[in-house]
Amino acid sequence: MPTLASEPDRPSGNDPHRHRQIAESFGADAERYDRARPPYPGALIERIVDRGPGPDLLDVGTGTGIAARQFQAAGCRVLGVEPDARMADLARGLGTETEVATFESWEPAQRTFDVVVAGTAWHWVDPVAGAAKAAQVLRPGGLLAPFWHVFHIPPEIALAVADVCERVLPDSPFDFRWLAERSAVDLYQAALTKAADGIREAGGFGEAERWRYDWECAYTRDQWLDHMPTQGAFTRLPPDALQEVLDAAGAAVDAMGGSFTTTHSTLAVAATRK
Template sequence: MPTISSQPTPAAGQEPHRQRAVAESFGTDPQRYDRARPRYPDALVARIVDASPGPEILDVGCGTGIEARQFQQAGCTVLGVDPDERMAGFARRTGVEVEIGTFEAWDPAGRTFDAVVAGQAWHWVDPVAGAAKAAHVLRPGGRIAVFGHAFDAPAEVTDALVAAYRKVAPDSPFARATAQAKSALETYQTMFAAAADGFRRAGGFGEPEQWRFDWEQSYTRDQWLDHLPTTGGLTRLAPDRLAVVLDLVGAAIDRIGGSFSMPYTTLAATASRARS
């Protein structure tokens, strides 16, 4: 299976984990977040469970508990860690145990785990300090697995989103990011290469691997417009500006028939903790 080559890390100050205002904005509407965000492939969950020495999972940046519940359904015991009380409160109501804090500052109180996972969240963690913390709390042979979804909406929908950003928030870094030619898959491959580099720099792990899972999900107009406000570029927009974005994107979906099929690639950067 493929290993992940080393890639240059972003310049200081540009790393996502330093952008705390964005990182802490997802809890504005946890109900929508949990409803609209896609789940993870069952094959990914099963592979992590099979590659771990036992069923005790630490879920970093667990949010509303989407992946935590999937691991519970696979027979695991899951403890979540998340800095946002709003997201944690939602997760607790669904049966997930959550402790509050950033992973770097969280106190494990001597506890150890068979796997440390992070779904769509590791880019908010310092890549070296977080990996070192994971190595500290993993049992020998335990696995770290950080994963997320890469996807590109149809061109008509993406073009409408770019136009909307330029209209309502032309100075936003997201307006520039959405206009870049680089695909989401290329962006995520770079991001997960940086995560793997963090594993190497922290020490205590074997050579990182990349796992890939390709799948599709269909969206109606209303389903995609429910999803969009949960994304980082839109979570902090004022309601009137958000309404403009949703109107423009919704019109674009109407023009292509009112629905579309989204190809997803779920990538994981993963490594096993050394046994000695």
């Protein structure tokens, strides 16, 4: 997805957790989010479950429960924490117990867990305060493991979207041309470094590890256009502006034959509670 720009009059692109309006905008179409967002690699889920000392798992920024349901299927008892009540309502309806709060303000009420995860959500959490809260609620030997999907958008699509967004969204905090010119993994490596630094600064954890899983994903034109409105850059757009963006992206996919297959990555930081 497009990266936040860093400008003096806006919260830094290195501090996305300060953009609360964006962080809490995904529930505008929670059903689409749950339908269009892909699950996480089974090998990642299995590795996290195996590394945790028990089955009690806290899912930070659980959204609609996409990752939570995968961990439940792997035998975990999952509690979700989600700041957007609309997302939390759908997560509960789909079988994940979920409480509404930002993680930093959430009250654990003396509950403790074996694993704390965050699926493509930890960048919306203050990295030091979040790691300190995770240390508070994790049992000794427990695992903190935030992870992210990285979508490798074909440059033809990224350039088409950048062109139209620079025209119709001149005041957007997002840098739409960034992904057309650079690797998405580079952006997320910076996010992983920030997460690892926050874990180190918070204290109470061993040295953080980094994991990576690459996987292929095929999209038809309709599937990609269904996915795009779930990205933070587009969740708050007026319908006419969103339609212009989708038209440009759709034309680019049409020019590629109406579908494309790309290699995506899932990146994780993992640290054990001392």
